[in-house]
Amino acid sequence: MGDETSQADCCIVGGGPAGLVLALLLARRGRDVTVVDRREHLAQGGPAHAPFLSPPSLDLLQHMGLLDALEPYGQRVRQVREYDTMGGHSTLDYASVPGGSYPYALSVPLRAMAGALQDALLREPTVRIMTGTSVQGLTGEPATGYGLDLRRGDTPVRVESRFVIGSDGKFSALRDMAGIETEVFAFDRPAVMVELPLPEGTPERITAHRDHEGALVATMPVAEGKLTVLWAADPDAYRRIKESGIGALRSRLAHAVPALTDLLAANLSTWEQVIEVHHHVVRPAHWHRGNLGLLGDSAHGVHSFGAQGLNLALGDAVVLSDVLNSAAEKGFPEPLAAYEALRRPYVERFQQLQQSLAVLSSSPRQPVRDSGMYAAIAEVMTLGQPEVTPLHALVTSA
Ligand SMILES: Cc1cc2nc3c(=O)[nH]c(=O)nc-3n(C[C@H](O)[C@H](O)[C@H](O)COP(=O)(O)OP(=O)(O)OC[C@H]3O[C@@H](n4cnc5c(N)ncnc54)[C@H](O)[C@@H]3O)c2cc1C
Structure with a gap:
């Protein structure tokens, strides 16, 4: 038994964007929510990237105020x-998508999003945020309901809650503790990224180039005045470039996008400026067990191609909050099963497409001809899951 015990309707492990959005959606409908994160500060440190929020996510955030x-x-x-x-x-x-809610996607720094969510959560009297706190283990079992053994500094803390949500990222410890088997597909082509200053007059457009080797190089204007250049690199070619020096990377990128030649020459001079990301599709056999549910990356790691990891996570949070609120208010049975039944097939179709693309992996699964890649996922990128967006109208803004 821990030294401190607390109770909540829902305990969310992971104060990333998915966990914080779920917490806010629940708290605004009166639920007692505890958010646990091992980091000391939710809006500082952590990942520095600025994901693109798709129109359905912008619509959700608008409804949330x-x-x-x-x-x-x-x-x-x-x-x-x-x-x-x-x-x-x-x-x-x-702008040309019929039924689209916004004529653009918006790149927003994750830290800015965490800050806005944290500010909103601090105004909710039913929310408790426990930072600097990590999970030691689960108590109980699926049939009777899991609880959580936590540790904050030297203090053991036990949380009992009706629902436990694992929102602790793609390598979720909670998922492992619940014994949920998980398939991990590693894309062997790293996403090699450099950030350049955004030239004035750059069109508000992501541009994906396929060069003669079939490789993908994309340019993306992102928040904080940057132009991200992303190369889905062939591992052998990248290894040779690393051995040759930074000039070889400049040449490789300029070869794919000649318009970048001068910008690269002026702004890319050291390997410290190069970010190498290894993406995974993470596919758990179940999204819930007993009273424990998975949310966001812990339910479905994806590749950044198509810019959907966060957007999918927000869609999850909408559905999950809806079923958990219905369970509390109307006795809706099996809310976690209903959540999984609605979201998992939709998300897995997206994952399958990513795994089938030869530009992302040299051993794609069920390979497809990967021309028109973005066209294949245009609906996901612009409209999201049709069953989810109507639920935004139920969201309260404060
Ligand atoms: C380079 C890059 C570009 C991307 N671009 C886009 C994009 O354009 N659009 C998009 O939609 N998505 C994008 N993504 C994906 C997006 O960033 C993620 O899908 C999203 O951040 C997942 O949010 P999450 O809350 O599920 O998980 P996370 O952000 O991983 O949050 C997990 C939280 O859990 C906490 N935690 C972990 N373990 C424990 C533990 N044991 N105890 C307590 N706390 C714990 C962590 O501290 C963290 O705060 C990109 C990702 C990368 C890497």
């Missing part, structure tokens, strides 16, 4: 243009 606080940090993108190897191109234009 948070979008106005985030827009000033953001960088809009109105189109995604994909060039093929012959120089032809197709364009996804957010």
Whole structure:
């Protein structure tokens, strides 16, 4: 037994964007929520990237009353243009999508999002945020309900709650503690990224280039005045470039996108500027066990191609809060099973597409001809899951 014991309707392990959005959606409907995170500060440190929020996520944040606080940090993108190897191109234009809620996607620093969410949560009397706190283990079992053994500094803490949510990222400890088997597919092509200053007049557009080797190099205007250049690198080619020096990387990127030549020459000079990300598709056999549910990356790691990890996580949070609120208010049975039944097939279709693309992996699963890649996921990127967006109307803004 711990030295401290607390109770909640829902205990969320992981104060990333998914966990914080779920906490706010629940608290605004009167639920007692505890959020646990091992980091000391939710809005400092942590990942530095600035994901693109798709129109359905912007619609959700607008309904939550948070979008106005985030827009000033953001960088809009109105189109995604994909060039093929012959120089032809197709364009996804957010404004032209029938039924689309916003004519753009918005890159927002994760830290700005965490700050806005944390501020909103601090105004909710039914929320308790426990930072600097890590999970030691689960108590109980699925049939009777799990609780949590935590440790904050030297103090053991036990939390009993009706629902326990694992929102602790793609390598979720909670998922392992609950014994949920998980398949992990590692993309062997690293995402090699450099951030350059955004030249004035750059179109509000993501541009994906396929070069003669079939490789993908994308340029993306992102928040804080940056232009991210991403190369889905062939591992052998990248190893050779690393051996040759930073000039070889400049040449490789400029070869794929000649318009970048001068910008790269002026701004890319050391390997410290290069970010190498290894993405995984993470696919648990179940998204819930007993009273424990998985949310966001812990339920479904994805590749950053298509910019959907966070957007999928927010869709999860909407559905999960809806079923958990219905369980509390109307006795809705089996809310976690209903959540999984609605979300998992949709998310897994997206994961399957990523795993089938030869530009992301040299051993794709059920390979498809990967021309028109963005066209294949345009609906996910612009409209989200059709069953989820109507639930935004139920969200309260304060
Ligand atoms: C380079 C890059 C670019 C991306 N671009 C996009 C994009 O454009 N659009 C998009 O939608 N997505 C994008 N993503 C994905 C997106 O960032 C993630 O999907 C999203 O952050 C997942 O949120 P989460 O809350 O589920 O998990 P996380 O952000 O991983 O949060 C997990 C939290 O759990 C805490 N935690 C972990 N273990 C424990 C523990 N044992 N005890 C207590 N706390 C714990 C961590 O401290 C963390 O705060 C990108 C990802 C990367 C890497």
